[in-house]
Structures are given as structure tokens and as C-alpha cells.
Amino acid sequence: MTHAVADHPVLDPTVAPPFPVAALPVLRNPQLRKNVAHAMDVIQAKRARLVEEKADWQALRSAGAAIRDHVLENLGAYLEQFEERCTAAGGVVHWAADAAGARRIVLEILRAEKAAEVIKIKSMTTAEIQLNPYLEAAGVGVFETDLAEIILQLGREEPSHIVVPALHVNRSQVREIFARSMGIRDLSDNPQALTAAARNYLRRKFLTVPTAISGANFLIAESGGVAVVESEGNGRMCLTLPRTMITVAGIEKVLPRYQDLEVMLQVLARSATGERMNPYTSLWTGVTPGDGPQRFHVILLDNGRSQILGRKTERQTLRCIRCAACMNACPVYRQTGGHAYGSVYPGPIGAILTPQLMQMHHAQSLPYASSLCGACYEVCPVKINIPEVLIELRAQVTDQERRQVRRFFDPMYLGMRMAGLLLSRAWLFHAAQRMGRLGLRFFTGKDGWIHSLPGMGAQWTQTRDLRGMPGETFHEWWTKHKKEAR
Amino acid sequence: MNAAASPRQQALERIRAATRNPAASVEPAGSYASLRRDYIGHGALPAESRIALMLERLREYDAEVTECPPEALPATIAAQLLASGRHAFVAPAGLPQEWLAPQFAWKVDRDLPAAEIEQAEGVVTTCFCAIADSGTIVLHHSASEGRRVLSLLPDWHLCILRASQVVETLPEYFSLCKQPPRLVTWISGPSATADIEMTRIKGVHGPRFLHVILVRDPVADPTSNLQPDQAR
Numbered sequence: 001m002t003h004a005v006a007d008h009p010v011l012d013p014t015v016a017p018p019f020p021v022a023a024l025p026v027l028r029n030p031q032l033r034k035n036v037a038h039a040m041d042v043i044q045a046k047r048a049r050l051v052e053e054k055a056d057w058q059a060l061r062s063a064g065a066a067i068r069d070h071v072l073e074n075l076g077a078y079l080e081q082f083e084e085r086c087t088a089a090g091g092v093v094h095w096a097a098d099a100a101g102a103r104r105i106v107l108e109i110l111r112a113e114k115a116a117e118v119i120k121i122k123s124m125t126t127a128e129i130q131l132n133p134y135l136e137a138a139g140v141g142v143f144e145t146d147l148a149e150i151i152l153q154l155g156r157e158e159p160s161h162i163v164v165p166a167l168h169v170n171r172s173q174v175r176e177i178f179a180r181s182m183g184i185r186d187l188s189d190n191p192q193a194l195t196a197a198a199r200n201y202l203r204r205k206f207l208t209v210p211t212a213i214s215g216a217n218f219l220i221a222e223s224g225g226v227a228v229v230e231s232e233g234n235g236r237m238c239l240t241l242p243r244t245m246i247t248v249a250g251i252e253k254v255l256p257r258y259q260d261l262e263v264m265l266q267v268l269a270r271s272a273t274g275e276r277m278n279p280y281t282s283l284w285t286g287v288t289p290g291d292g293p294q295r296f297h298v299i300l301l302d303n304g305r306s307q308i309l310g311r312k313t314e315r316q317t318l319r320c321i322r323c324a325a326c327m328n329a330c331p332v333y334r335q336t337g338g339h340a341y342g343s344v345y346p347g348p349i350g351a352i353l354t355p356q357l358m359q360m361h362h363a364q365s366l367p368y369a370s371s372l373c374g375a376c377y378e379v380c381p382v383k384i385n386i387p388e389v390l391i392e393l394r395a396q397v398t399d400q401e402r403r404q405v406r407r408f409f410d411p412m413y414l415g416m417r418m419a420g421l422l423l424s425r426a427w428l429f430h431a432a433q434r435m436g437r438l439g440l441r442f443f444t445g446k447d448g449w450i451h452s453l454p455g456m457g458a459q460w461t462q463t464r465d466l467r468g469m470p471g472e473t474f475h476e477w478w479t480k481h482k483k484e485a486r
Numbered sequence: 487m488n489a490a491a492s493p494r495q496q497a498l499e500r501i502r503a504a505t506r507n508p509a510a511s512v513e514p515a516g517s518y519a520s521l522r523r524d525y526i527g528h529g530a531l532p533a534e535s536r537i538a539l540m541l542e543r544l545r546e547y548d549a550e551v552t553e554c555p556p557e558a559l560p561a562t563i564a565a566q567l568l569a570s571g572r573h574a575f576v577a578p579a580g581l582p583q584e585w586l587a588p589q590f591a592w593k594v595d596r597d598l599p600a601a602e603i604e605q606a607e608g609v610v611t612t613c614f615c616a617i618a619d620s621g622t623i624v625l626h627h628s629a630s631e632g633r634r635v636l637s638l639l640p641d642w643h644l645c646i647l648r649a650s651q652v653v654e655t656l657p658e659y660f661s662l663c664k665q666p667p668r669l670v671t672w673i674s675g676p677s678a679t680a681d682i683e684m685t686r687i688k689g690v691h692g693p694r695f696l697h698v699i700l701v702r703d704p705v706a707d708p709t710s711n712l713q714p715d716q717a718r
């Protein structure tokens with residue numbers, strides 16, 4: 001199958017080209033690669049410094065993993081507790097089985113509110129369910145309020161990172177986007193001026209649009225509280241000024257108790273942006289008379305999560321707190337940027353999460369988008385063993401492929417079946433070794449190296465040499481010397 | 487699975503089947519209590535260094551800090567308001583009357599509409615506590631801390647922090663909370679973004695200026711009155 005390299009990145013896993021194809025535009029664009037690498041260097045260096053100063057970092061990671069595992073093990077009970085407490089505090093809890101269900105609920109609420117416009121806090125979950133295009137098609141004006149999200153929305157760009165989603169857009173591009181869509185003629189490309197432009201652009205929206213949509217970083221089961229972590233204050237605006245608030249949260253976002261935030265808030269900002277704490281974190285509980293929105297809805301979204309929950313190795317994927325440390329550390333992401341992953345979730349977490357959310361029907365190339373170096377595992381604040389999950393998913397992809405008839409004569413599967421045959425029978429293996437030695441002798445140079453091979457082997461020798469086979473195997477040597485020793 | 491079941495029932499059934507855990511109540515067999523928490527609960531800094539650390543963090547965030555003894559607080563507030571060059575302020579309903587220096591225009595928040603709060607040039611509030619390790623100010627939005635909108639819209643936030651309210655670590659703050667609070671805002675420096683080429687820019691939507699008056703009241707260890715089991 002051939003895929004045209006799209007001009008515009010496709011982040012819908014059901015139609016996105018496979019990773020190696022989607023990676024080409026960035027690989028061919030040295031400036032973009034430099035931008036991505038620069039951003040990664042900045043965040044990584046800040047993170048490393050702050051992790052260094054934290055004497056109990058590993059203990060925090062272990063506690064974080066343990067709390068998240070405990071939640072997942074008892075997810076049903078904690079969700080019910082959250083629902084009960086949130087409802088008691090004046091919130092309305094909805095349940096959505098999939099993206100379509102969640103989108104429908106949002107639209108129904110907006111219709112009941114007669115809302116023609118909504119303001120939004122940056123949220124991965126609403127990106128996952130592709131809420132914005134759906135609402136726009138239904139005639140609702142959607143206004144993103146996070147600076148990076150404004151850049152993407154006004155510039156018709158796609159996010160390439162889960163924490164700094166517009167890192168692939170440079171200041172002169174931002175200037176152009178803002179000048180064009182905000183109608184400002186003499187705008188400089190100074191980040192300070194660009195930020196001020198965004199502030200002015202949104203100020204009136206915050207004060208007049210009566211409905212807001214957010215995601216959630218954490219849901220607190222014991223109190224029914226919802227926490228949102230941010231930097232700019234746009235979140236606080238959306239959480240405070242409108243009349244109605246709608247929060248879309250994955251079912252895995254629950255924490256047992258308020259106090260568990262003492263672990264999560266210590267690891268999240270350090271991992272995400274290399275700060276000791278992000279500028280603003282807000283927590284609210286249902287509705288509070290006189291303070292903030294007086295109508296509050298939470299939509300608990302499954303969308304494939306309960307299936308991940310049921311699998312032993314893969315369950316840890318749901319511990320994720322979306323800090324992005326894994327992509328910042330990933331040598332593959334650093335070269336390809338985020339769009340290559342064909343999903344709103346890029347990087348190592350995207351490589352394991354996306355195919356699972358697609359129930360392994362799409363995005364099968366993603367588990368291979370890794371060198372398995374383990375850098376992601378090392379930095380993950382909730383200790384998700386991403387390489388382990390990648391390998392498990394690769395096995396599933398292989399099993400799927402093997403069952404396809406057209407793969408029967410695929411050279412790789414043919415080779416693997418041959419190898420399986422040879423490696424499981426000692427006598428065949430020894431015979432093959434002897435034959436290989438004979439055969440390769442023709443191609444081995446005087447220096448003991450093979451410089452070029454015909455056919456498929458050429459793919460290897462085109463770029464590197466191969467050492468010739470030794471005159472005798474260890475097994476043969478041992479058999480001989482054991483006899484001599486006696 | 488019952489096709490007529492509500493999405494809620496279906497979701498819970500799927501989850502229970504996936505976890506093979508039908509428990510309807512949380513914390514089966516004390517498993518929550520036995521979660522390992524080997525991280526640092528209580529900090530080890532003496533009071534003076536703890537406060538110095540808090541001030542250092544605030545300055546790193548470009549927050550301005552002024553110190554004063556308790557009896558000089560009203561005068562210090564007035565001086566800072568004057569120095570800010572601003573005139574129109576809002577105040578939470580529970581702010582002590584003697585802090586509202588009469589030479590300025592005050593609006594006290596008794597359900598002020600947002601548009602009026604937006605007109606104010608600054609706001610004065612107290613706080614619940616502060617965490618030195620990360621330089622964080624915590625608001626629980628009591629009567630003197632104000633509604634959330636109050637410390638959000640004005641461009642200049644003057645926060646009154648008593649030395650005795652400064653704890654060292656985040657877990658120390660959590661052990662101060664007997665009940666989960668209903669509303670919380672954690673503030674660590676003024677609003678900021680690094681979305682354009684990773685350049686940190688101060689002041690996007692929240693207040694662009696954070697100013698703290700540290701009141702030098704006598705400092706006991708703020709968590710020393712805790713039971714040992716709470717002090718983890």
C-alpha cells in the first residue's frame with residue numbers, strides 16, 4: 001500500500017498514514033527538526049535539574065505508580081464514589097461509552113443551554129474525541145483559550161506535543177497567524193507582543209461567553225472534586241466566569257483522596273515543564289453558590305479504556321498523567337516530531353495508547369516507532385514500563401498479520417517460519433550453519449569481512465559490512481577440545 | 487451485557503469485568519491504607535530557613551516581596567498600594583476593615599459582577615498557607631481570601647502571607663487539611679507561558695503582577711500540633 005505524504009498532518013488514527021511515511025515531512029525538514037530538538041533540550045534540562053534536587057524522587061514515582069494501580073484495580077468503586085460525591089455537591093455526572101456518545105452529550109447540554117459559543121481549556125481528552133470539528137459542524141463557535149491552542153486553531157495547525165502543542169510553530173509563523181486572523185497590522189514577532197495580542201483577543205470572550213468546556217487532570221473520589229493544572233490563567237478564567245461548565249474526563253483520571261495530590265502535584269509539573277509547580281492549579285467541587293459556574297456537568301469517557309484495563313501488561317498504560325516527559329526524552333520523537341504518530345497522543349505514550357484506544361484495528365505501525373531504549377520508562381513519573389507494553393503490542397500486531405493470508409508468502413514471515421523450523425531442531429541447525437559457511441565463503445573478502453551481498457542481503461551491506469562466518473562454531477570447538485582434554 | 491442498560495450500567499459492568507473486582511465499596515481490605523509512601527512528608531528546615539526559601543522562590547517567580555512586623559501591616563499595605571501607582575481596588579468581604587486605606591477607591595466584594603471586578607486595578611487578599619519547597623500560595627477562598635474571580639481578573643494581586651502560615655513541603659500542606667476543601671487555587675508565581683519558542687512570558691490571562699507582604703508574626707512549627715500518624 002502506498003500513501004501520499006499529506007501536506008497537512010492527519011491526526012485521526014483511522015486514516016493516518018503509517019508512522020514511517022508520516023515521519024518523512026519532518027525528516028526532510030532540517031529547520032523543523034532543529035525546532036523540535038531545541039524545545040526538547042530546554043524542557044529536558046530544566047526537568048533534570050529539578051529532579052536532581054528532589055531527594056525522594058524515586059519514592060514519589062513508586063508512590064505515584066502504586067496509587068494509580070490501586071485506583072485502576074478498584075476503578076468501578078472509585079468512579080461510583082466520585083459520582084455520588086460530585087452529584088451531592090451539585091454536579092451532574094454523565095457516562096459515555098465512546099467518542100460519539102461523549103460528543104452527543106456535550107452537544108445536548110449546549111443545546112439545552114442555548115449556547116452558540118463555548119470557550120475551551122486545553123484538553124487532550126476533547127482532542128481525542130475530536131470535539132471541536134463536531135461542535136463547529138453543529139453550528140457552535142468554539143474558542144480555544146490556551147495560547148498554543150489559539151495558535152493551532154487560528155493557524156489551522158495540528159498539535160505535535162501534549163504539553164506544548166505548538167512547539168513546531170515558530171515566532172514568525174505565530175506573528176503571521178495572529179496578524180491575519182486578529183486583523184492586527186503592525187504586530188511584531190516578539191513573544192511578549194504576541195502573548196499580549198492573545199490576551200486582548202480573548203479578554204472579551206472570557207467575560208461574555210457563558211459556557212466553557214474543560215478536561216480534567218484529576219478527579220477526587222472522596223470529595224467529588226475536579227482538578228485542572230495550567231500555566232496561563234485561561235483555565236481559571238474558564239472555570240470561574242461562565243455560567244455553565246462541562247468537563248470531559250477519561251474514566252481513569254480518578255484519585256482516591258484529596259491528599260493523593262501531594263504525590264501527583266509534586267511529580268507532574270517537574271516532569272511536564274521542568275517547574276517546581278505550574279503557575280496555577282484549580283480544584284472545584286460541584287457548584288459553589290456565589291462562586292463560579294452554577295451548572296456543572298462531568299462526562300466520564302470510556303472510549304476503549306475499559307478494554308485496556310482488562311489486559312495484564314497493558315493496564316499500566318492507564319496510570320498515565322499526561323506529563324509528556326516520555327516524548328521529551330524519546331530519541332525517535334526528537335527526530336520525527338509529533339505529527340508522525342497520526343494521533344493527538346504522540347511520542348512513546350502515544351505509541352502504546354493510540355493503537356489500544358483503536359482496539360488494535362488501526363495505528364499498528366506505532367508499536368514499532370521505538371528503539372526500545374527505555375528512556376521513556378526512566379523518566380515516567382508513574383513508572384509506566386513503556387518498552388514492555390510496546391513489545392506486547394508488537395506481538396499482537398504480529399499475531400494479527402500472521403493470520404492474514406496475503407502475509408503467507410511475505411519474505412519476512414517466510415524467513416521467520418524457516419528460522420523457526422531450523423532453530424527448533426539441533427541437527428538442522430548444525431547443517432544450516434555448515435551450509436551458510438560454505439555459501440558465504442564466496443562473498444567473504446580476504447580481510448574476513450563481507451562487503452556486498454546479493455538480493456535481500458544487499459539491504460544490509462549497502463550501508464555496513466558484515467563479518468564473515470568463523471571457520472568453526474563454538475560448539476564444534478568445544479566438542480573437539482573436550483575429546484582432547486580427556 | 488444488557489442492551490437496554492444505561493451507559494452508566496454498561497460502563498460499570500465493563501470496568502468490573504475488566505478488573506475482575508466486583509467490590510462496590512472503596513478500599514477493600516485496607517489496601518489503600520497499605521499503599522507505600524516512602525517520600526518525604528515533613529521537611530527538616532528550621533523556621534527561618536523555611537521562610538527564607540519561600541521568599542527566594544517567590545523572587546524567582548518575579549513576585550515582589552515586602553516584609554513587615556504584624557503591627558505595621560495596615561501601614562505597609564497602604565504604602566504598597568501607593569507604590570503600585572494604582573488607585574481602584576477590590577477586596578474580599580472578609581478583609582479586615584483597617585486594611586482598606588481610605589485614600590484609595592475600594593469596592594468590597596458582595597457579589598460584584600465580573601465586569602466591575604475587571605475594572606479594578608488590583609486586589610488584596612489573604613491566603614490559606616504557602617509551601618516553601620515550590621513557592622506556592624494556596625487559596626481556599628474563605629471570606630478574606632475572596633471568591634475565585636476576585637484574585638483572577640485584576641492585573642495586580644497583593645497577597646498577605648503570615649510567616650506562621652509557611653510550611654516547607656506539599657505533604658505538610660495536605661496534613662493541614664482536615665477535610666478536602668471545596669475550592670482551591672494553588673498559585674506559583676504570576677501567570678506565564680512558554681508556548682512560543684519556549685520563551686517564558688509573564689502574564690497571559692491571570693494577574694500579571696503578584697506582590698506578597700510577608701507578615702513577620704511569631705513562628706511556631708505550623709505542623710507541630712499534628713498527631714504523629716498525620717505527620718507521615
Ligand code: SF4
Nearest residue numbers: 320321323324326380
Ligand atoms: S507515559 Fe508517563 S511520562 Fe509519558 S505522558 Fe504518561 S505519565 Fe508522562
